[in-house]
Amino acid sequence: MAGKLVQVATNTVTSAVSSVTLTGISDDSVYMLAINNVLPTTDTSNLKMRLTVSGTPDTTANYDRASKILRTSTNFISSSATNETAIPFGQLGTAGSESFSAIFYLYNFNNPNEYSFATNETVIRQNTAELLGAMGGFVNTVSQSCDGVHFYINEASRTLASGTFTLYRVV
16 A cells, blocks of 8 residues: 555654664665754854765765745745755744654655755744745756755754654555
């Protein structure tokens, strides 16, 4: 029966941590990553993501991305970049009304002969009650086998305060 999700790894942040890493991608299946209610400990913090190779974040400048961001307060934004060292998802705040949630579909991660790539849908709720919804994707332009993902706050000494990160294999 197709279309089932099998949980591979999960991490629920309940106190400050510098990063979250989920590994367990071990075959050529499509994987889904669900993220819910992520908040930083410090206002205006930038959430970023890297892929992991043997459990270690890939910090090379080989990430390309593109997305369309829809905003409730004004016009949409097109965002893209090449040769970055991580995938950014925008500024997060600490107010009670703010949050970040996302769904990613991960492809070719276990295949050492192909580029790993993903599609993503993200939602950021800001303290002004503005909603930002983004649809996009990214690619890691290195033929290597990746086994997971790594999330962190880009600024020095800043941490994640909350959030649930869950990796599933689609069967």
